[in-house]
Amino acid sequence: MMPERIAPLRPFRDRSFGLARKLLRVNWLFVLCVCLLAAVGYTALYSAAGGAPEPYANSQIFRFFGALALMLAIAMVDIRLIAKISWPAYALGVVLLLVVMKFGHTGLGAKRWVTVGGMEIQPSELMKLFLTLALAAWFKGATQERLNQFLFLLPAGLAVLLPVGLILKEPNLGTAVITSLIGVTIMLGAGVRWWKFAIVLGVLLVAAPLLYHHLHDYQRARITTFLNPGSDPLGAGYNIIQSKIALGSGGLTGQGYLHGTQNQLNFLPEKQTDFVFTIIAEEFGFLGSMLVLVLLFTIIAMAFYTALSCAHTYGRLVALGIGTNFFLYCFVNLSMVMGLIPVGGVPLPLISYGGSALTAVMLGFGVLMSVHVHRDVEFAGGEF
Numbered sequence: 038m039m040p041e042r043i044a045p046l047r048p049f050r051d052r053s054f055g056l057a058r059k060l061l062r063v064n065w066l067f068v069l070c071v072c073l074l075a076a077v078g079y080t081a082l083y084s085a086a087g088g089a090p091e092p093y094a095n096s097q098i099f100r101f102f103g104a105l106a107l108m109l110a111i112a113m114v115d116i117r118l119i120a121k122i123s124w125p126a127y128a129l130g131v132v133l134l135l136v137v138m139k140f141g142h143t144g145l146g147a148k149r150w151v152t153v154g155g156m157e158i159q160p161s162e163l164m165k166l167f168l169t170l171a172l173a174a175w176f177k178g179a180t181q182e183r184l185n186q187f188l189f190l191l192p193a194g195l196a197v198l199l200p201v202g203l204i205l206k207e208p209n210l211g212t213a214v215i216t217s218l219i220g221v222t223i224m225l226g227a228g229v230r231w232w233k234f235a236i237v238l239g240v241l242l243v244a245a246p247l248l249y250h251h252l253h254d255y256q257r258a259r260i261t262t263f264l265n266p267g268s269d270p271l272g273a274g275y276n277i278i279q280s281k282i283a284l285g286s287g288g289l290t291g292q293g294y295l296h297g298t299q300n301q302l303n304f305l306p307e308k309q310t311d312f313v314f315t316i317i318a319e320e321f322g323f324l325g326s327m328l329v330l331v332l333l334f335t336i337i338a339m340a341f342y343t344a345l346s347c348a349h350t351y352g353r354l355v356a357l358g359i360g361t362n363f364f365l366y367c368f369v370n371l372s373m374v375m376g377l378i379p380v381g382g383v384p385l386p387l388i389s390y391g392g393s394a395l396t397a398v399m400l401g402f403g404v405l406m407s408v409h410v411h412r413d414v415e416f417a418g419g420e421f
Contacts, residue, residue, distance in 0.1 A: 056113060059112075059113050059410050060113075062409070062410045063109070063112055063406055063409065063410060064339060064343070064406065064409050066339070067336065067339045067340075067402075067405075067406070067409075068105075068109075068406075070332060070335050070336050070339070071105075071108075071336065071387065071399075071402060072105070073332055074329075074332055074333070074336065074386075074387045074388065075097075075098065075101045075105075075387050077317070077329055077332070077387075077388055078097060078098075078101075078313075078387050078388035078389070079094050079097065079098050080294075081313050081316045081317055081388055082094040082097055082309055082313070082390055084294065084295050084297070084300060084316050084320060085300065085308050085309040085313065085316055085390075086309075087301060088295045093309050093390045096390075097390055097395070100392050100395055100396070101387070101395060101399075104395055104396050104399035104400075105399065107396075107399060107400065107403060108399045108400070108402050108403035108406065109403070109406070110403070111400065111403025111404060111406070111407055112403055112406035112407050112409075112410055113407070113410070114407055115407075115411055115414070116349075116351070116352055116355075116404075116407045116408055116410075116411040116414065117411070117414060117416060117417075119170065119355075119404060119407060120170075120173075120174055120177070120351050120416070122170075123167075123170035123171050123173065123174035124171050124174060126166075126167045126170055126171070127167045127168060127170065127171035127196065129167065130160060130163055130164040130167035130168070130200065131164075131199060131200060131203070133151065133153075133158075133160035133163065133164075134160050134161065134164060134200060134203040134204065135203065136151050136160070137149065137150070137151045137160055137161075137203075137207065138203065138206060138207075141207075142157070148207050149161060149207050149209055150393070156392075157392070157393070158392075158393050158396070159393035159394070159397075161200075161204045161207065161209055161212045161213075161216070162212070162393045162394050162396075162397035163393075163397050163400070164200045164204070164216065165212075165215065165216050165219055165362050165397070165401075166359070166362070166397060166400055166401045166404070168196065168197065168200060168216060168219060168220060168358075169219060169223060169354075169355055169358030169359060169362070169401075170355060170404070171196055172193055172196065172197075172220060172223045172224070172227075172354065172358070173223065173350075173351050173352075173354035173355045173358065174351065175192065175193050175196070176193070176223070176224070176227035176228075176350065176354060177349075177350050177351040177354070177416070178350060178416075179227060179228070179350075181228055184227065184228050184229055184230075185230075190224075190229065190233075193220075193224065196220075197216070197217060197220035197221075200216060201213045201216050201217050201220075204216060209382070210252075210381065211369060211381030211382055211383045212383070214381075215362065215365045215366070215369065215383070218361070218365060219358050219361050219362055219365070221234055222357060222358065222361045223354050223357060223358045223361075226344075226353070226354055226357045227350075227354060259379040259380050259381070260379050275306065276306040276307065276312070276380060277374075277376050277380060279299060279304050279305055279306060279315075280305070280306075280312050280315050280374045280375075280376070281375070281376055282299055282304070283297065283299040283300065283304075283305055283312075283315040283316075283318060283319040284315055284318045284319070284374070284375065286298065286299060286319055287318045287319040287320065287321065287322040287323065287325075287326070288322050288323065289322050289323050289324060290321070290322040290323075290324055290325075291318075291319065291320045291321040291322030291324075291325055292319060292320055292322075293320060294320050294321070295320070296320065297316060297319035297320040298319075299315070299319055300315075300316050300319055300320065309389070309390040310384055310389045310390050310391060311370065311373065311374070311380070311382060311383070311384060311385075311389065312374050313384075313385055313388050313389045313390070314326070314329075314370065314371060314374050314385055314388070315374055317329055317388075329388075330371075333367050336363065337360055337363055337364045337367070340356060340359055340360030340363060340405055341356070341357070341360045343356040343360075343405055343408055343409045343412070344356035344357045344360060344408075346409075346412060347408055347409075347412045347413075348412055348413045348414075349412075349413075349414065349415070349416055351416065352408040352411070352412060355404060355405070355408055356405055356408045356409075359401040359402070359404060359405045360405075362398075362401060363386060363398065363401070366383060366384070366385070366386045366394075366398070367385065367386065369381055369383040370383050370384060370385040370389075371385070386398045
């Protein structure tokens, strides 16, 4: 008698899992770390207002709780449904960028915000997530043979260049660079050969002098200030000089909460947004700063772990893109306040004051948790 064949284990399907089972599959350690980071943000913004909950801290924490509920709601959505709306979401993002060019609000010399339904949003922040979803959908199930075909890679490359070009027109060089790096990372994660990007990088380096002359005046000033902050200590170099003073004055344990001299005497520029980390460094010192860095690194590590543990290509690429976006947020902001790169107007996620960046990050985290919850589902055609 032939032995009875044992049916292979099948990945779970959404209809066999109720809401309670999905909630159990959420990475609650990740959620806890996100909440702790928001608490750090509340603490810093409370101090930025001179020890008051308004106008920054309360507004930010209320936004966070709303975004947290949205994040958990998105986590319950089947990742296959999200995959189906990836390209429509990308199209929406492009439309919003075009709307910004025509009807956007101008602030600090740039058109970056637009009012939609009474809410002010920054479409370039949302575009990074929408691009991630679109590229993941494009490369889902792609064979190495197709990845070697120029005509297959061309639409993906154009999908990156279109929003990057629109973001540069705002102008917003920092976000444009981050958006392009997310696209490159997803393509590399999908299996596109690295040497193709090396060629593009080589061309950009050769063209760097020409590109420099096409930068806006304030962008060239930022590069000049980065190279020599002391050339204009009371003008263009003021921000970074005061930032370094605050970072250094914290010492090992800090000057004490609400006792940072640079902060409380209002020497720190943009202390509630781009330079919020200087408040933490000045008031909590090296040890407090390291704890925040460990928290940021833990969130990044768990995002990349979600990518590694996901059974399907779409989820892996989505998690890779979202993790890369969060990493670049942190890397660019922290490098900026330390004077390691030119000032670029990139906030520190969940700590800096602002609704657009917070909402975009939490939307991404919601999709990331959906990947985690549905990490072993089977896509149409048996793709994993």
